[in-house]
Amino acid sequence: MTKLFSKQNLYKTIFVITVYLTVMLMMNSDIIDSYLFLNLVSIGINIILAVSLNLITGFTGQFSLGHAAFMSIGAYTSGILTAKLGLPFIVGIIGAALVAAFAGVLIGGPTLRLKGDYLAIATLGFGEIVRIIGLNWDYAGGAMGLNDIPRYTTWTWLFAMIVITVVVISNFISSYNGRAVISIKEDELASTSMGVNASYYKVLVFSMGAFFAGIAGALYANFFYFIKPDSFGFMKSVDILVIVVLGGLGSIRGSIISAIVLSLISLSLQGIPSLRMVIYAVILFVMMVYKPQKWFGKLKRTIRKEA
Amino acid sequence: MKKNLKLFTAALLSLTAFAGCGQKAATAEGNAIKIGLNYELSGDVATYGQSLAAGIKLALKEINAAGGVLGKQIEIVEVDNKSSSEEAANVSSKLATRDNVVAILGPATSGNVKGALPPAQENKVPLISASATADDVTLDSNGKVREYVFKTCFSDSFQGVTMATFAAKDLDFTKAAILMDNSSDYSKGVANNFRTTFASLGGTVVAEEAYQSKDTDFKTLLTTIKASNPDFLFVPGYYNEVGLIIKQARELGITVPVLGADGYDSPKLLEIAGAEALNSTYYSNHYSSGDTTPEVVTFKEAFKAANGSEPDAFNALGYDLGYFVVDAINRAGSADREKIKDALASTKDFKGITGTLSIDENHNPVKAVTILEVVDGVPTFLKKQDPK
């Protein structure tokens, strides 16, 4: 058990506070203007999504191709609570997280027996079902989307949520629970015979991942003013999965770095529209086949540190 | 410890690099007037985005060749929004703060415009869409006009009312079957307005079905509609799906007329459905592509020469949008965003190839609508409806 006030934790805390204050300073002195802030928000949201998906897919080995659906549920919950019911942001965020977590239970439960590709397709199907429901739900705007959602997302909110996500998930992983879920990924049969309640952990992990994805959705909705069901489709789920895989399954640090790098790459491709998706596909392919991401933190290293 | 320090410096460096690439371009007087194009050039609605952009670029090219505006050449800053509303917001923000455009044109779909307009409003840059028809593009949820957002396309209400009146009064029909695109707010809007007006004129809607854009098989829905025995079909969708719908309807033995709105206007409609199926098809439009007035003919020839194909409605709307915004800049007499915004809001009787338009107090266009009948595959002028 590492001490709470260890040197490592001290450095980490200083790092976190420095980043927060630096950006704060840059925003106040206009070095970071609305355009940069918009990109910062996008990156921040992707970080939360990637880390939360990593918990499900990277650490516990549960293929999920429907993560964007949890984000969607969170976004709509917060959108409805703040725009339609006029409630404050904190209610929106908590509501988003809870409803999304509940959805996580709904998808984690029935799919307990599914593995690998089948689970992937089932989660994809779930994502599509959520999207189609959204397209037909007229109270929330249906295909026209939900508009004029009040902007409550600030740097403080965004950063706080990122920190909370990373801290909670990291601590989960480095605890007994974390080792349990990793063992499920490595060899489920063996771990169950050692007494690990796989069903409990699978559902837990899905709902935790969904919880944070819901928060990301709330941050998104209350920043971009407008959401529509098609924004949270299969391609968004794929985008998040790509970030996770490129950063290294089972590496939180990798997810964070990968989210930043991929967003910057996407930005730089803004100037070549017609070839952009083709280049993206090629980069993806190269990364998968030739694996240059080996230098992003490996799972084994993280386990060994906790021994 | 070392690793953390490395990470720390890396993060700080990347943040500063990030900030560094954010030098605000000087609000230059410069030698060019920059106009931003925020369009879906890739992604699933790329056809519409590319069509509009092509029309705009032709217009601006012509204007530049004729000397530009206010004595300066126009510089086009075209950025792709990937058919995503989140990206559209990003593009708007970039155009407004980094490229210092005097106006933003686009996006094509209402959804993406709703995503793109907040940065435009924040940075006080006029944003004009030639194709986003949803009411809440120009009006917020409190019914207030968005100061910097404008539309040059029909609002849904107008076309729906027009076609309902046409069906009830001119064609004496009493039973309608509606088939709308549930994933398009344009289609839903027109259908909603049609339904209300038709009922108020004594008609009944005997069947109502909905499809999603990109669907290709409508036989199931059409079978249900056929069984309800309507006098006509009202299908306010886009040419890609409508072409297939009309073709399959005729295959199933549905012979009654089909009515629609300006989403039909494209040479593709004839290509997909064939001339015979299109007989007794009527739709409302900005103008007739078979129009023989010199301006329209010149446009068609110029477009064909530049792009190698016949223009469709989106090309034409884009073309007019190009001239429209330049007209406003001329009336404003300067490249100042505020003055351009005011000039846009006070547009009166702007003559474009898709008709003459004025902007009303809700930043929507007041424009006459033309009803066309497709005869032997050619959209032919039937009658004109002036705005009330």
Next chain:
Amino acid sequence: MERIVQQLINGISLGSIYGLVALGYTMVYGIINLINFAHGDILMVGAYIGFALTSIFDFPFLPALLISMLVCGLLGVIIEKVAYKPLRGGSRISALITAIAVSLFLQYGMMYFVGPESRTYKDVLPGTQVKVFGTGAVIDIKSLYIIAITVSLMLLLQFITKKTKVGKSMRALSEDRDAAELMGINVSRTISYTFFMGSALAGAAGVLVGVYYSTINPLMGATPGLKAFVSAVIGGIGIIPGAVFGGFFLGMVETLVSSLGGSLFKDAVAFLILILVLLIKPTGLMGYKNNEKV
């Protein structure tokens, strides 16, 4: 009465297309356990090849169909060699993402070369409607063609897998790859054959979809691909008649849902059925139990 018969026909027509695409999917999955996300996009490429041959070079239907099948078969083999083979021993998730990458590459690569707008097929098959038993319902001759071709290809495939040497290798590989290799079966070659056949089927489906619906666009493969996968799972993945059965089943269900007024939910229903099948009988409605041995 006419309405019911017509809807039945609509369902069967739709189902035969799903079945045809599902055939290719199920073959590939049965052998290498990969959800080939690019399958739907090979269909799209097939549709475009058919379009080029019939509209630009004025080929008649059958030669265009066969050439398209050939080219798509080769495309499938190339994709397998370049993209999937290097990842054969690796994690499933990498293979999945690579398949997605290939899918995106095909979709947007095609869009880059031919543009995003849709194209219309020339009428190479008679467009006549045949009346059914005087009930007023009609079936398109093209539908009959598709059903006939789907069933014949299914029978051909059954024959190949059960009676030929190649087929035997394929079955052996899907049962137990290591044992098959030890018995001297050339794994790479068998996989290539499988991909060739599966992709050729996708190409055929592409041409048929193009002829039937007459419009094609670069993104047209995504939905049929997914629906085909659902069909294959419903019938039992890896089981050839199952794919066709699954296709018809899904087509009928979708038509039923649409005709009852739920047309906007038909896709959701398809996925719901998928999830239910996966939960209740994951080996498919025509499948047999396959227990995991420790």
